[in-house]
Amino acid sequence: MKSIFFKFFSFFVVIFINFNCLAQDLSATDTSERSVKRYQNIINTNKQLVRFIEYSFISRGIPKHMRNLAIIESSLDQSQVSAAGAAGVWQFMTGHANDYGLTETDRSDMFKSTKAVTNSLINLYNKYHNWVTVVAAYNCGEGNINRAIQKAGSKNYTDFRSFLPTETQNHVQKYLNACYATGELDAVLSDYYKTSPTKESVSKKPTVDYEKFKANTLKNQDKIDLVETSINGAFQIDAILRYISVDKTQFLKWNPDIEKNLGEKGESVLILPREMMDKFTINKYRILTESLKK
Template sequence: MKLKNTLLAILLISFSQVVKGQFLSASDTSESSVKRYKSIINSNKEIVEFIEYSLVQKGLPKHLRNLALIESHFDRTITSHAGAVGVWQFMTSHANQYGLSEQNRTDLYKSTKTAVISLASLYKKYNNWITVVAAYNCGEGNIAKAMSAAGSSQYHIFYKYLPEETINHVKKYLNACYATGELQSVLANYNNSRMNTVFFAEGGSRKNNASLSETEINAGFNLDVIADELKINVDEILAWNPGIMEELQNKGESLFYLPMDLMPDFLLKKNKILSRSIKQGSK
């Protein structure tokens, strides 16, 4: 328990230092900014109510209405310089990915339904709303490149490798959430995502922790190498994956579980880890 409290204290101090950075706090808390965002929301009450209802129906937080707020000011007819259309500013490729036709990007009901599905999918992948907002703006490919360049799945580390437009987009989102009184909820969500590793390190197993991500590995992977690349302890891997050694030895493959905030790092480094494992095994 003492170790757990110490780890939590360190992590909370680290997080408090992070949120002091402009990219993870409201960069504009001026009265004029707050009034402007609130005015846009009040002028589009019916649209806002429909969006919030659609989000809540799918178990998503209402503050995601602020994504449409900064994307389009709730204007269904707006088209960006890049060709994004409608309230949710769908590019053709993004819309088609979720079955939304090019013409229906201006349809509030169909585009909102698609946006909700897209946001839920992104959250399942990234496990925090800040990264979701960034991915919605620049695409999952750019997020993967930034994570790879930074060697981390944490937004406060990899954000510097994102397009400037995306960094500013996240800032706008945080400013809008400040105006609507939801900033602390967004930051707490990011904080909780980062703390998952600490809680799991206390010995939680995959049976009683729903926040573990799943993939597959074969017997070519060395758990010591995985631990080294992810900067964690082998004992933690074994706690999340009871019986994995026997599974790999007997079947040559196994499901592999990691906390959601570690899985992206593993997937980015998977080929490197396998290469190192094979070299180590041949010695």
């Protein structure tokens, strides 16, 4: 009788523990007063910078809680340089910075780097559809995220996180802790559970309607030799036009939805005649640098 009782007791304990683990799958792990005060003090001593970041984000549809990414990246210290060489409030690595038009010194410029990170975050959100995965991708790169998704066979962060570097998993946890401290954890989790798909086979879906752009290319192929490439939201149309020497009306005939896609999706296909595309490619980083000055 005693052994039967212990078997049932053990069974319910296991169920309770498993349920508890599932319920706490994404949560703050440090809710101590010390932790909460540390995050709040960083915000209170950098109010001007925090207001600038929040305004920049809200104006582009990014939630305010993403300001906490800068807190865990650098504690809002503009002069911080990591052992790996990441610099500034947003801890841009050189390669990532170049993708969004930042020079080495621009990485420590809070205005230019915040403008660049806004485009980067929009781009990531449109690929992964929740801010938890965005934080992970910002830390370890899209390549690591995509490989983890493939290994797990799921796009849910909680399913594929074990395939990510330990540093990245810890980084996401710090973000959740920071959001608890700022009273925004519920908003983060609501976004995650609302947008995370059920476990499913993974397929790559483009965030831009490539077929529409390809159809546009083919429609004009008999008139001119058009080619295409992808650009992110850091590019300004006016800056592109100055370097490829074409008027905006003609440019928009080749790229009718480019402004909408860059603004809403953070990326777009760019279609140009081959000679103009060569000019764009040669001057790509000059265009990016000029775009950031606007």
